[in-house]
Amino acid sequence: MSGFPESEYRRRCKTLQGGMKASGLDALLVTTEADLRYLTGFLTRFWESPTRPWFAVLPAKGAPIAVIPGIGAELMATTWIADIRTWPAPRPGDDGVGLLAEVLAGLVPASGAVGLPMGPASQLRMPLADFKTLRHRLAPRRFADAAGLIADTRAIKSEPEIARIREICAIAGRAFDRVPGFATTGTPLSRIFREFQIALLDEGADWVPYVAGGAGPGGYGDVISPASDRPLAAGDVLMLDTGAVKAGYFCDYDRNWSVGKPAAETAAAQALLHAATEAGLAAARPGATAADVFHAMQRVIARAGEAGAGGRLGHGVGMQLTEGLSLTAEDRTELRPGMVITLEPGIQIGPGRMLVHEEDIVIRDGAAELLTPRAPATLPILS
Amino acid sequence: MSGFPESEYRRRCKTLQGGMKASGLDALLVTTEADLRYLTGFLTRFWESPTRPWFAVLPAKGAPIAVIPGIGAELMATTWIADIRTWPAPRPGDDGVGLLAEVLAGLVPASGAVGLPMGPASQLRMPLADFKTLRHRLAPRRFADAAGLIADTRAIKSEPEIARIREICAIAGRAFDRVPGFATTGTPLSRIFREFQIALLDEGADWVPYVAGGAGPGGYGDVISPASDRPLAAGDVLMLDTGAVKAGYFCDYDRNWSVGKPAAETAAAQALLHAATEAGLAAARPGATAADVFHAMQRVIARAGEAGAGGRLGHGVGMQLTEGLSLTAEDRTELRPGMVITLEPGIQIGPGRMLVHEEDIVIRDGAAELLTPRAPATLPILS
Structure with missing residues (x-):
C-alpha cells in the first residue's frame, strides 16, 4: 500500500x-x-x-x-x-x-x-x-x-520516507545498468528515452514523471530537452536523467556514457565532476549551509580552470522532483539530519557542450549517506 | 520534432x-x-x-x-x-x-x-x-x-493537433490490445499497471502521465486510484484508463475486461454503456451543447433504470488530460467543429461497484469522428 x-x-x-x-x-x-x-x-x-x-x-x-x-x-x-x-x-x-x-x-x-x-x-x-x-x-x-x-x-524526512527514496534510487540504478543494452550507435535518442522508461518500470518504478537527457559530440547542449530522433553517434556523450517514483517518492539523478572512447577533455570533465561530487559529499554535514556545499563543489571546478554549468548545484528531493533548498551561493539554509538532497555539479566544456553529474544523498549525523549507486570516475563506454 | x-x-x-x-x-x-x-x-x-x-x-x-x-x-x-x-x-x-x-x-x-x-x-x-x-x-x-x-x-483544434491526438489514441489502442497477454488471474494489479505503461511506451507513447484503473468482483470502487497489489481474480472486472502523450498531446480513454465469463448484470451494464456512448456520439454535432450530449447519454442509462456514475460524462482533451468543457447538465458550451472531447458514461451497479466507458471524438460538420478504436458491446474476457 x-x-x-x-x-x-x-x-x-x-x-x-x-x-x-x-x-x-x-x-x-x-x-x-x-x-x-x-x-x-x-x-x-x-x-x-x-x-x-x-x-x-x-x-x-x-x-x-x-x-x-x-x-x-x-x-x-x-x-x-x-x-x-x-x-x-x-x-x-x-x-x-x-x-x-x-x-x-x-x-x-x-x-x-x-x-x-x-x-x-x-x-x-x-x-x-x-x-x-x-x-x-x-x-x-x-x-x-x-x-x-x-x-x-x-x-526533514522520516526513516520510512528515506526508505522509499532509497528504494526508487536503487530501482533507477538497475535501469541505468541496462542502458548499454539498448543505447547503441545508430539508435535514435527518442527510442533510448522510451527504452529507459520501460527499464525503470520493469525494475519496479510505479511511474516515470520525468526523463530528460541529451547526446552530442563530446557533450550535450542542455539538460531539460525531450528526446529528438537523432541517432546516437560515435564520439557522443549520452546523458539520461530521471525522476522516477515509487510509492509517491522521487529519485532525481543522472548518468553519462561515452559512445566509443571519450576525447581527453571529456574524460577529464568526468573525472573533475566526480571529484567535485566527492567534495560536495564531504561538505554535506549538519551545520553546513546549502551555500557551503555549493562552494565546496564549485571550488573544485574553478580550481581546474573550468566553467561551471547549471544555476544551482543541487536541491531537495522527496515527494517532488525538486523541493526545498537550492545549492546556490545565496541559500543559507542549514543542513540537518534527515534532509535528502541532490549533488549536481556541471561543467561547460565548450559552446553547447556540457557535462552534468547528479547523486542523491541524505544528511546524517556525521557523513552523509549516499542513496544512489555512486557514478564511476571514468565514463562507461557504449558500443 | x-x-x-x-x-x-x-x-x-x-x-x-x-x-x-x-x-x-x-x-x-x-x-x-x-x-x-x-x-x-x-x-x-x-x-x-x-x-x-x-x-x-x-x-x-x-x-x-x-x-x-x-x-x-x-x-x-x-x-x-x-x-x-x-x-x-x-x-x-x-x-x-x-x-x-x-x-x-x-x-x-x-x-x-x-x-x-x-x-x-x-x-x-x-x-x-x-x-x-x-x-x-x-x-x-x-x-x-x-x-x-x-x-x-x-x-478548437487544428488538423495537425487532431492528427497528434489520433496518433496517441491509436498507440493506446494497440497497448490495450496487449492487455490480455499480461492481465491474467493471479497477477497483482500493480504489475498490470506497470506492464500497461510499458506497452504504451513500447507502442510509441513518448510518456505516460496518467494511468488509473481498478479491479473488483463485478465492478470497481472508483476510477482514480493507483494500483494495489491485490491479485486479479475470477469474476473481477478490470478497468484501465490512460492519458498517454505523443508529441505533447494526450489521449484519455479506458477499457474494461471480465476475468472469466461476466455475471449477467455486468454484461448488461457493458451493453448499456455501449448504447449510451452511441447516443452521445449521435448527439455530438455542431450546434448541440455539452449539456445536450450529457442528457443524450444519461437518458439511455436512466431509461434502463440504472444509476449514473461519475459527475461529468466527458470533457475536452488535448494538450492536457482534461481541458475545456464538461459534459454536465449545467455546461451550455456549444459544440463546434474541431473540438476534441471524451464521452464517458458510467453506471453504479451496486455499492462500491461501477463500470465506466470512455471514447475520444472530434466534432465535425455532420457526424463526429471517433479517434479511439470503438470498445466492444460485449466485455472481452481475460483468462
Missing part, C-alpha cells in the same frame, strides 16, 4: 501545528498534490487533470479535514482522514469555495489568520478568481504565508 | 489577439505548461520541477515574448520565439518578477489591462507573493480574466 502508519501523519501534523502556534496561524490551507498528500496520504495521479481544485485544512489541533471533489471520496476514505467534505465538482459558480469557507470560518476567529503557502517555489492550485471570493468570504480573517513552515517541515 | 510549423503558432496568436482586442486587453500573460506551449511550442518535462516560474507574454500585435529561467534558454531558442528574456532562477528576492514587470509595463499603458487566466479550471503557476509584487509594480494597470478566451481558443 502507498500509505504510512497513522503515526507518521500525526507526527507531521504535530510539527506543523507547533510552527502554526509560533506564527499565530489558526489553520493551514493546502492546495497542491504534495502538500495535501503530506498531510493525508492521499495518493493518485488524478492531479494530472487540472479541472478540479482539492483542499486540505489543518486546524490548530487535531487531524486535517479534507475538502475535496466527490470523485475522490472513496479513495480519501482509505486514508487516516475521518472528516471528509465533498462537493460535486466541477460545479461552475461554486467549485468548493463555499464549503471551504465554511470549514475555515469554523476554525479561524475573525481576528485570526489562515496559513497558506505564498512564498518562493509555492503555487496556489485553485483559480485566482475563486481565491478572491474565498478571501472576501473570510474577511476580516487574514491569510499569512506558510511556504517556509511547510518546506522546513517536509525537508 | 515536437513543434508545429510557425504558421500554426501565428494562427493561434492571431485568434487570441482578436479576442484580446474585443476584451480590451493590451497583453496576455500565461504561466502554465499548456498555455505557454500553446503560444511558443516549448515542450519539456521540466515543469515537473515546481521550483521555477515560467512566463510568456503575448502583446496586442506580433509574436510572444518568453520570460523564462536561464536553464530554458537553449531549448526555447529552438522554437519560433525570437524575443527570449532570461534570469538566473532560482533567485530569492526577485525570481523573474522584475523582468516580467518590465516587459508588461512596456506593452500595457497605465490605463490598460493585462489578461491572465483567473476563471474556472485555471491556475496561476507562480508564488502568490510574487504575483502581489507584480500587481503592485504594474499599478494602476489592471488584471482581467482571460481563462475563457484561452480555453475557447484552445478548444
Whole structure:
C-alpha cells in the first residue's frame, strides 16, 4: 500500500501545528498534490487533470479535514482522514469555495489568520478568481504565508520516507545498468528515452514523471530537452536523467556514457565532476549551509580552470522532483539530519557542450549517506 | 520534432489577439505548461520541477515574448520565439518578477489591462507573493480574466493537433490490445499497471502521465486510484484508463475486461454503456451543447433504470488530460467543429461497484469522428 502508519501523519501534523502556534496561524490551507498528500496520504495521479481544485485544512489541533471533489471520496476514505467534505465538482459558480469557507470560518476567529503557502517555489492550485471570493468570504480573517513552515517541515524526512527514496534510487540504478543494452550507435535518442522508461518500470518504478537527457559530440547542449530522433553517434556523450517514483517518492539523478572512447577533455570533465561530487559529499554535514556545499563543489571546478554549468548545484528531493533548498551561493539554509538532497555539479566544456553529474544523498549525523549507486570516475563506454 | 510549423503558432496568436482586442486587453500573460506551449511550442518535462516560474507574454500585435529561467534558454531558442528574456532562477528576492514587470509595463499603458487566466479550471503557476509584487509594480494597470478566451481558443483544434491526438489514441489502442497477454488471474494489479505503461511506451507513447484503473468482483470502487497489489481474480472486472502523450498531446480513454465469463448484470451494464456512448456520439454535432450530449447519454442509462456514475460524462482533451468543457447538465458550451472531447458514461451497479466507458471524438460538420478504436458491446474476457 502507498500509505504510512497513522503515526507518521500525526507526527507531521504535530510539527506543523507547533510552527502554526509560533506564527499565530489558526489553520493551514493546502492546495497542491504534495502538500495535501503530506498531510493525508492521499495518493493518485488524478492531479494530472487540472479541472478540479482539492483542499486540505489543518486546524490548530487535531487531524486535517479534507475538502475535496466527490470523485475522490472513496479513495480519501482509505486514508487516516475521518472528516471528509465533498462537493460535486466541477460545479461552475461554486467549485468548493463555499464549503471551504465554511470549514475555515469554523476554525479561524475573525481576528485570526489562515496559513497558506505564498512564498518562493509555492503555487496556489485553485483559480485566482475563486481565491478572491474565498478571501472576501473570510474577511476580516487574514491569510499569512506558510511556504517556509511547510518546506522546513517536509525537508526533514522520516526513516520510512528515506526508505522509499532509497528504494526508487536503487530501482533507477538497475535501469541505468541496462542502458548499454539498448543505447547503441545508430539508435535514435527518442527510442533510448522510451527504452529507459520501460527499464525503470520493469525494475519496479510505479511511474516515470520525468526523463530528460541529451547526446552530442563530446557533450550535450542542455539538460531539460525531450528526446529528438537523432541517432546516437560515435564520439557522443549520452546523458539520461530521471525522476522516477515509487510509492509517491522521487529519485532525481543522472548518468553519462561515452559512445566509443571519450576525447581527453571529456574524460577529464568526468573525472573533475566526480571529484567535485566527492567534495560536495564531504561538505554535506549538519551545520553546513546549502551555500557551503555549493562552494565546496564549485571550488573544485574553478580550481581546474573550468566553467561551471547549471544555476544551482543541487536541491531537495522527496515527494517532488525538486523541493526545498537550492545549492546556490545565496541559500543559507542549514543542513540537518534527515534532509535528502541532490549533488549536481556541471561543467561547460565548450559552446553547447556540457557535462552534468547528479547523486542523491541524505544528511546524517556525521557523513552523509549516499542513496544512489555512486557514478564511476571514468565514463562507461557504449558500443 | 515536437513543434508545429510557425504558421500554426501565428494562427493561434492571431485568434487570441482578436479576442484580446474585443476584451480590451493590451497583453496576455500565461504561466502554465499548456498555455505557454500553446503560444511558443516549448515542450519539456521540466515543469515537473515546481521550483521555477515560467512566463510568456503575448502583446496586442506580433509574436510572444518568453520570460523564462536561464536553464530554458537553449531549448526555447529552438522554437519560433525570437524575443527570449532570461534570469538566473532560482533567485530569492526577485525570481523573474522584475523582468516580467518590465516587459508588461512596456506593452500595457497605465490605463490598460493585462489578461491572465483567473476563471474556472485555471491556475496561476507562480508564488502568490510574487504575483502581489507584480500587481503592485504594474499599478494602476489592471488584471482581467482571460481563462475563457484561452480555453475557447484552445478548444478548437487544428488538423495537425487532431492528427497528434489520433496518433496517441491509436498507440493506446494497440497497448490495450496487449492487455490480455499480461492481465491474467493471479497477477497483482500493480504489475498490470506497470506492464500497461510499458506497452504504451513500447507502442510509441513518448510518456505516460496518467494511468488509473481498478479491479473488483463485478465492478470497481472508483476510477482514480493507483494500483494495489491485490491479485486479479475470477469474476473481477478490470478497468484501465490512460492519458498517454505523443508529441505533447494526450489521449484519455479506458477499457474494461471480465476475468472469466461476466455475471449477467455486468454484461448488461457493458451493453448499456455501449448504447449510451452511441447516443452521445449521435448527439455530438455542431450546434448541440455539452449539456445536450450529457442528457443524450444519461437518458439511455436512466431509461434502463440504472444509476449514473461519475459527475461529468466527458470533457475536452488535448494538450492536457482534461481541458475545456464538461459534459454536465449545467455546461451550455456549444459544440463546434474541431473540438476534441471524451464521452464517458458510467453506471453504479451496486455499492462500491461501477463500470465506466470512455471514447475520444472530434466534432465535425455532420457526424463526429471517433479517434479511439470503438470498445466492444460485449466485455472481452481475460483468462
